[in-house]
Amino acid sequence: MAATATGRPADTRPAARKPRRRRTDRRAVGAFIVLTAPTVLGLGLFKYVAVGWSFLISFNDARGTLSIGHWTGLDNYVFLLKDEAFRSSLWMIALFTAFIVPVTFATSLALAVGINSVRRGRAFLRTAFLLPAAVSYVAASLMWKMALFNGLPSGIANSLGGLFGMQPQAWLTDTAPPLYWIVIVTLRLWLQVGLYMILFLAGLQAIPVHLYEAAALDGAGRRRAFRHITLPMLRNTSVAVLLLILIAAFQAFDEFFNLFNTGQAGNASAPVRPPLVYLYDSALGDQNYGVGSAGAFILTLIIVTVTLLQGRLVGFGRKD
Amino acid sequence: MNSALLTADAPDVFEIGDFRAQNVKNGLLAPLDDIIAPVKSDYSKPALDTATVDGKVYGVKMMDDVMMLYYRKSLLSAAGVTPPQTFDELVQAAAKLTTGGRKGLFIGSDGVGDIGYLLLWSNGADLVDPAGRTATFASPQGAAAVAGLKRLRDSKALLEGFTTDWADPSAFNQNAVAMQWSGLWAMPDIKKRHGDDFGVIPWPRYTPTGTPAVRVGGWYELVNAKGKKVEAAKKYVQWLWTQQGELQKDWCVRYGFHVPARKSIAAQTSELTAGPAKDAVGLSQQYGHSFPATWNKATTTIFTQSLVKIANGKAEAAAELAAAQTKCQAELDKQTR
Numbered sequence: 001m002a003a004t005a006t007g008r009p010a011d012t013r014p015a016a017r018k019p020r021r022r023r024t025d026r027r028a029v030g031a032f033i034v035l036t037a038p039t040v041l042g043l044g045l046f047k048y049v050a051v052g053w054s055f056l057i058s059f060n061d062a063r064g065t066l067s068i069g070h071w072t073g074l075d076n077y078v079f080l081l082k083d084e085a086f087r088s089s090l091w092m093i094a095l096f097t098a099f100i101v102p103v104t105f106a107t108s109l110a111l112a113v114g115i116n117s118v119r120r121g122r123a124f125l126r127t128a129f130l131l132p133a134a135v136s137y138v139a140a141s142l143m144w145k146m147a148l149f150n151g152l153p154s155g156i157a158n159s160l161g162g163l164f165g166m167q168p169q170a171w172l173t174d175t176a177p178p179l180y181w182i183v184i185v186t187l188r189l190w191l192q193v194g195l196y197m198i199l200f201l202a203g204l205q206a207i208p209v210h211l212y213e214a215a216a217l218d219g220a221g222r223r224r225a226f227r228h229i230t231l232p233m234l235r236n237t238s239v240a241v242l243l244l245i246l247i248a249a250f251q252a253f254d255e256f257f258n259l260f261n262t263g264q265a266g267n268a269s270a271p272v273r274p275p276l277v278y279l280y281d282s283a284l285g286d287q288n289y290g291v292g293s294a295g296a297f298i299l300t301l302i303i304v305t306v307t308l309l310q311g312r313l314v315g316f317g318r319k320d
Numbered sequence: 321m322n323s324a325l326l327t328a329d330a331p332d333v334f335e336i337g338d339f340r341a342q343n344v345k346n347g348l349l350a351p352l353d354d355i356i357a358p359v360k361s362d363y364s365k366p367a368l369d370t371a372t373v374d375g376k377v378y379g380v381k382m383m384d385d386v387m388m389l390y391y392r393k394s395l396l397s398a399a400g401v402t403p404p405q406t407f408d409e410l411v412q413a414a415a416k417l418t419t420g421g422r423k424g425l426f427i428g429s430d431g432v433g434d435i436g437y438l439l440l441w442s443n444g445a446d447l448v449d450p451a452g453r454t455a456t457f458a459s460p461q462g463a464a465a466v467a468g469l470k471r472l473r474d475s476k477a478l479l480e481g482f483t484t485d486w487a488d489p490s491a492f493n494q495n496a497v498a499m500q501w502s503g504l505w506a507m508p509d510i511k512k513r514h515g516d517d518f519g520v521i522p523w524p525r526y527t528p529t530g531t532p533a534v535r536v537g538g539w540y541e542l543v544n545a546k547g548k549k550v551e552a553a554k555k556y557v558q559w560l561w562t563q564q565g566e567l568q569k570d571w572c573v574r575y576g577f578h579v580p581a582r583k584s585i586a587a588q589t590s591e592l593t594a595g596p597a598k599d600a601v602g603l604s605q606q607y608g609h610s611f612p613a614t615w616n617k618a619t620t621t622i623f624t625q626s627l628v629k630i631a632n633g634k635a636e637a638a639a640e641l642a643a644a645q646t647k648c649q650a651e652l653d654k655q656t657r
Contacts, residue, residue, distance in 0.1 A: 063654065064342040066326050083647075085625060151429075151481020152496065153421050170480035173431040175632040262430045262485050266617070268624035269432040271632070286617040287322055287342070 058293035076294035112200030137254030203237030355558035366610035379540030381581035414477035424477035441533035443526035
């Protein structure tokens with residue numbers, strides 16, 4: 001990135017520039033190429049070629065094969081958009097995102113502000129909340145499914161409920177009410193909140209203390225200081241965090257897959273399937289690579305659109 | 321394995337538990353009719369059906385895995401119930417056997433397991449027609465039968481959310497249930513835990529006019545049609561799985577508990593000639609069903625998702641199944657044409 005900035009003057013007419021200056025630019029460009037070539041080549045080979053091939057496959061009837069040749073035009077896209085199961089998975093992930101993004105955002109911000117304001121044990125608290133971020137989704141899902149929220153009276157959630165006279169619940173299979181959302185949401189919050197909290201903490205610590213001192217002198221309470229100093233000063237952090245949470249929500253896969261996977265029939269009996277689980281079932285379960293690829297592109301298009309819209313709305317990358 | 325088949329490094333001979341007609345259409349599998357022919361009558365119909373596409377057999381069944389209903393004799397007699405013969409009796413028995421920390425019946429941690437298929441089969445319905453080309457599960461008998469899952473779930477006698485699935489006997493062995501759907505492979509463990517205090521029965525008939533059902537799964541040996549030594553591979557499969565009876569017996573009962581796919585070999589396997597194991601073999605021969613070769617992950621998902629919707633009271637059985645049948649038909653058409 002830095003090199004493109006230094007590289008740009010070389011493109012403009014050199015009349016205004018001194019020759020010495022141009023030579024450094026050329027060397028910078030050379031260094032840029034040498035330094036980025038491995039990554040670009042790697043990306044190109046392992047990502048873009050694969051993405052490109054997958055794009056071609058999405059216009060083919062590719063069942064149990066990765067080769068192209070059975071061109072079917074937009075059939076796979078039409079199939080997916082007509083399929084009620086895929087549409088409801090898109091609708092489900094939209095609702096899930098609308099819920100989980102603000103909740104994750106508010107929880108991590110509250111934690112960061114809270115930890116930033118304590119005087120003793122800050123490092124301990126910070127570590128304690130960050131630690132779950134190092135746990136894998138698979139391990140956490142198994143813990144949630146087997147220890148915390150299993151359907152036995154001896155499960156942790158059911159034992160706790162029992163203290164208050166609750167009947168043991170089948171947390172993952174009961175749909176009236178849909179208790180599985182409690183399992184999914186608590187799991188995602190536990191895993192994600194710590195990381196975003198750290199980002200907010202970094203942002204908080206970059207706010208100059210004298211701003212708060214000046215506000216205090218002017219008689220502003222903690223609430224007003226939060227609204228008029230903390231929040232505006234955290235704007236860039238907030239925008240970045242929002243973006244990350246949003247993309248992570250749209251790409252939700254691991255906890256849905258692992259919580260509802262039975263091993264026998266995969267995710268066929270899951271009460272909810274987000275788009276990525278649907279596509280996993282099509283592409284890897286059923287080896288229907290055409291439909292799987294087409295779905296991946298539909299989903300990518302949606303994520304890019306929503307992200308751009310969000311960037312527009314909250315002003316990502318806008319200079320202060 | 322199915323992914324490995326897409327590459328040039330696929331093995332010449334391989335075993336598979338979920339046979340796919342799609343691989344035949346893609347020309348990946350060699351037909352094995354000539355090596356099976358001498359012993360064809362020694363295999364059960366379900367064993368041949370799953371690996372048969374357009375009248376040709378593409379896999380030699382190595383072993384049958386029989387799935388059936390285990391019950392605890394002592395718990396049933398204490399509750400004053402006899403092993404259920406009909407679905408109504410099963411629901412009543414499960415309710416009576418639910419006491420304190422123990423539930424009546426375990427069919428899978430997801431509360432679904434294979435029960436959709438069993439309900440269909442036990443009411444004279446089936447997934448597809450005998451030719452494997454037309455989806456038929458939305459028949460009136462099918463729609464009536466799948467409604468049974470809602471009854472089971474609403475009875476609160478079903479164990480859901482157990483830490484292992486139905487293939488594992490833990491729920492039964494830990495006294496979390498009195499009856500469990502599981503496989504013959506679990507029998508040695510169950511015997512070790514409960515001694516003679518258990519028996520096996522088929523999934524009971526849905527109505528008095530239906531027939532009991534058990535599922536027969538298992539493993540096939542297949543030959544890679546694009547391999548370098550197709551003839552040698554076929555010869556090897558023929559030698560091992562149609563001729564070496566002693567090796568087949570050894571493989572089936574020494575390292576697990578399965579039924580040799582050849583009836584004559586199964587009859588000579590001493591481990592399977594007495595007690596519940598003998599009952600299981602008898603049940604599989606009398607009531608066995610297996611999936612047709614065209615029944616794949618996509619159709620499984622479509623069917624099971626409908627079943628869950630119906631069981632959760634989110635959809636009416638007949639209409640929901642009819643919609644699922646249309647979608648499955650489109651999948652079947654893609655595989656066979």
